[in-house]
Amino acid sequence: MKVRLYTELAMAVALAIVLDIISKTLPIPRMLHGGSISLHMLPIFIVALRHGWKGGCLAGVMYGVVNFMMAPHIIHPIQVPLDYPIAFGLVGFAGWGPLKMGAEGRGAVLSARIRLVAGVMVGNGLRFLAHFSSGVIFWGQNAPPGQPVWLYSLIYNASYMVPETIITILFLQFLLSRSLLSRTMERGNS
Template sequence: MQNKFSTRMLAEIGVAVALAVVLNFLKLWRMPQGGSISLEMLPILVIAFRWGVGAGMFSGLAYGLLQLMFGAYIIHPIQLIMDYPLPYMVLGAAGMFKIRKDEIIKPLKMFWAVVVASALRLIVHILSGVIFFGSYAPEGQNVWAYSTIYNATFLIPTTIITYIVLIIVMKALEKK
């Protein structure tokens, strides 16, 4: 892990962001008002684990900004930030976790890193939902409950699937 942006790091970030965009198009399931189950988080998490928090956040920012070009739904400038760059930037927090011991990846440590990073993403989406999309809540339903249920419906399966694939990817990268 390094804090300084190297040519190799920037190249990996570029490839990871491009791959995240492609993976976003390969949705397993799409929610009616936005959100989907896909592997878009995978490349951002790989960068966070390989290069640390800063690189992970930078790749999340780049990916979130690129998403704006592919059918973003924007109703307010703050909502734009809360639904696009910010939720993917916080995935970089996974880079804070030391997932290796003696150069061997520890799946349980990686699991908690993915859970924490995904929980941060979920919190951002919940806040956006409460602030900007609370009107979609069924009459009589608490907007916090609605936003939490709505966003968890796609983000929990996304997290599980991403973690499973991430184990395979990180183990393969470990051998190089």
Template sequence: MIQSSRLITMIEIAVMTAIAVVLDRWILFQMPQGGSVTLVMVPIAILAFRRGLVPGLVCGLLTGILLLIFSGYVVHPVQAILDYPLAFGLLGLSGVIRLQSYASRIAKVLMAGAGLLIAGGLRFLAHYLSGIIFFASYAPEGQPVYLYSLIYNLTYILPQILLSLIVLGLLIYSAPQLVLKQR
């Protein structure tokens, strides 16, 4: 039984990673120097909520590595790590919230929002640091680079978090079996 559960978890990690990479290509809004609003967070968060922290982290890490390989923009090896494996791996931290322990759907949606804010906030931090360290030259003259990186990265990460929450909320209400682990 344990082997079967591990196999199912590994299959879900592979499937959700593939879905995340595909959804990252479906760009709703593109920033001029990189970063975009997509649904990439949704499958990573679903897996983290269904299977927990470690599978969520693995899915996010694999997604980041694949995005780096397929479409990465690299100016320095540390920047590549910050903007891809680390940033997307951190999305798996939404799994610190165990949605199954909440009875009502509204509580599940609110807690999913908390998980997405935690994970999205940490992802933002990775991109923010990368922006300060490696993309300071893009800041308009006279604007502090920390402010530029803050505004630039919030412009696409915050809408991505909100959009992901809307999609997850709809899934929790209409198809909870996709988000919540069945007993």
């Protein structure tokens, strides 16, 4: 069973990288120091919703390491883990407890659609906090003169994370409505 799980995690990370590469070929605005609107977190969310927070966090950390190796933005040694494995690993909390798909049998009262939206918001919300913290601590020198560092980090990170969260939710809802995601979730929980 573990071999199957680890294979799925590796495939999700590979698909996330492919989605990230594809997004870089599209005419989508990119932030100067990293960050863009993309569906690259979609496979990580699916893993988290299928296998819970542990599988999701592991897939997120793996993606963060590979993402760093492909396109590093380094300003300080401590910033690297905060912006890469920690930030992307936190996405895995989309599959925490009652948010995990298939939780109905364990007394969960949330519908699949609500769990999906809540999971993506929790996962990307935690990721946002990691990037926001990194922005305040390490990237503050990029703030325009007179602008508080926290406001600069908030605007910078929200400008791509909010649209990415909305697009990810819409895409996952589409997959769920087509029963593609629900069948995948059922198989992951069996």
